[in-house]
Amino acid sequence: MSKAPVIAIDGPSGSGKGTICKLLAQAMGYHLLDSGALYRLVALAAEHHGVSMENERALSDIAAHLDVQFLTSVDGDKVVLEGEDVSLAIRTEAVGMNASRVASLTLVRKSLEERQRAFAELPGLVADGRDMGTVIFPQASIKVFLTASAEERADRRYKQLKSKGLDASLADILVDIQQRDERDQNRSVAPLKPAADAVLIDCTHMSIAEVEQEVMTLIRNRGL
């Protein structure tokens, strides 16, 4: 197993994990694993290949053989699937919903385990997901469970979409978030829950800078 330290950040959709993980990875000079992107990629690849979101065997095959590259450049990060830039395509609400469906399938999760663990290279890794601290990196040096009320998360998502000039309904977003929470928390395999040794941070009334500060304090206290 890799000796690289792992900072595992888990939590529900829209809690701000993505933003915090990027900031932490930059501040620490660590690698970043966006595990949600992998489930989104499986859902998108399945769509491209006409595979049903219920066909567990075919989906796990897609997950095991995902042809994906995570590229970083000065122009921004890119996710390339089978040679095609899908950075935006994987971020739609529809793909997110299908990602949460394929993520409830045991064989799909198994197919992605080793790929995720391979991200743990020196000097270290910031891992963003739902089961980073419980299943994928139980030995993580730091485990944080970042959450916020469903209403606050829906409101943040609504403002984000509006600021991009996109049409959005706050009520619809809230229902989507509640459905996704329900599915993520109640699935039988790797349900969304804090690891026993995770530090819980409820960021409903916190700024991004305050959350980053709190996690950086945990990291420094661990001597990383």
Ligand code: C5P
């Ligand atoms: O984090 P993101 O919204 O991109 O994740 C998409 C979906 O993938 C989530 O709704 C969740 O169901 C699933 N997921 C998961 N385990 C992870 C990361 C994401 O089940 N480690």
